[in-house]
Amino acid sequence: MKVKCRMDTVKELPKLKKLRHEMKKVLKESRYEHTLSVAYTAANLASIYKVDVPKALVAGMLHDCAKCLTDEERLHICYEADIPVTPLEKKQPFLLHAKVGAYLAKTKYDIEDRDILQSIASHTTGRPEMSNLEKIIFIADYMEPGRDHAPNLDTIRKEAFTNLDQALLHILTDTLAYLNSTDGEIDPQTELTWKYYDKLAIKQQF
Numbered sequence: 001m002k003v004k005c006r007m008d009t010v011k012e013l014p015k016l017k018k019l020r021h022e023m024k025k026v027l028k029e030s031r032y033e034h035t036l037s038v039a040y041t042a043a044n045l046a047s048i049y050k051v052d053v054p055k056a057l058v059a060g061m062l063h064d065c066a067k068c069l070t071d072e073e074r075l076h077i078c079y080e081a082d083i084p085v086t087p088l089e090k091k092q093p094f095l096l097h098a099k100v101g102a103y104l105a106k107t108k109y110d111i112e113d114r115d116i117l118q119s120i121a122s123h124t125t126g127r128p129e130m131s132n133l134e135k136i137i138f139i140a141d142y143m144e145p146g147r148d149h150a151p152n153l154d155t156i157r158k159e160a161f162t163n164l165d166q167a168l169l170h171i172l173t174d175t176l177a178y179l180n181s182t183d184g185e186i187d188p189q190t191e192l193t194w195k196y197y198d199k200l201a202i203k204q205q206f
C-alpha cells in the first residue's frame with residue numbers, strides 16, 4: 001500500500017526534535033512542560049479536524065517561545081524589527097509574547113509556514129476568521145491537561161473535540177469574564193474575536 005505523505009508534512013517533521021531541544025533551553029521548566037502538553041493536545045485535535053499534525057506539533061512547540069523573555073527584551077525586539085506595539089501592549093508587554101514569538105519562529109527557528117506563524121501570533125487574543133490550525137493552538141493552549149485553574153474545563157475539553165468554534169467562543173467568553181472580574185484591561189483584539197465568534201454562534205446555532 002502506498003503511504004500518503006504531504007509535502008508540508010515532510011518539511012516540518014524533522015524540525016520538531018530540534019525545536020524541542022531549543023525550547024528546553026529557553027523556557028523555564030513549567031513553561032516547557034506546558035509547551036509539550038500544548039503540542040500534543042494540538043496534535044490530537046489536528047487529527048480529528050484533518051489539520052496537518054506535524055504543523056500542529058511545531059506550532060504548539062513554539063507558541064510560547066517568547067514567554068520567558070523579559071518585557072524589556074520583548075519591547076526591544078519589536079523596536080528593532082518594526083513590529084507595531086499598541087498602547088495596551090506597551091503597558092502590558094506580556095501580551096507581546098505572541099507577536100514576538102511569531103517573529104522569533106520565523107527568524108530564529110526558521111519556520112516559513114504562514115499558518116504556523118499566524119497561529120503563534122494569534123494564540124493569546126485570537127482574531128476573527130481564524131484558520132483551523134489557529135483555533136487548535138488557541139484552544140490547546142487553554143485546555144492542555146496541565147491547566148486546572150480555569151472554570152468549565154471539562155465542558156470546554158468536550159466541546160473542543162466536537163465543535164471548534166463552540167470551544168473557542170466558550171474560552172473567549174470565560175477569558176473576558178475573568179479579565180472583567182480582575183480589572184484586567186481587555187485587548188481590543190480579544191473583544192473583536194469574541195464578537196465575531198458570538199455572531200457566528202447565533203448564525204450557526206451552536
Ligand code: DGI
Pocket residue numbers: 034064067092123124125141175179184185186187188190191
Ligand atoms: O502564555 P500562556 O499563559 O500559556 O497563555 P496565553 O498566551 O493565552 O496568555 C494567557 C493570559 O492572557 C491569561 O492570563 C489571559 C490573558 N489575556 C488574554 N486576552 C487578554 C489577556 N490579558 C489582557 N490583559 N487582555 C486581554 O485581552
Ligand code: FE
Pocket residue numbers: 063064067097123124
Ligand atoms: Fe502564550
Ligand code: FE
Pocket residue numbers: 034038063064141
Ligand atoms: Fe501557552
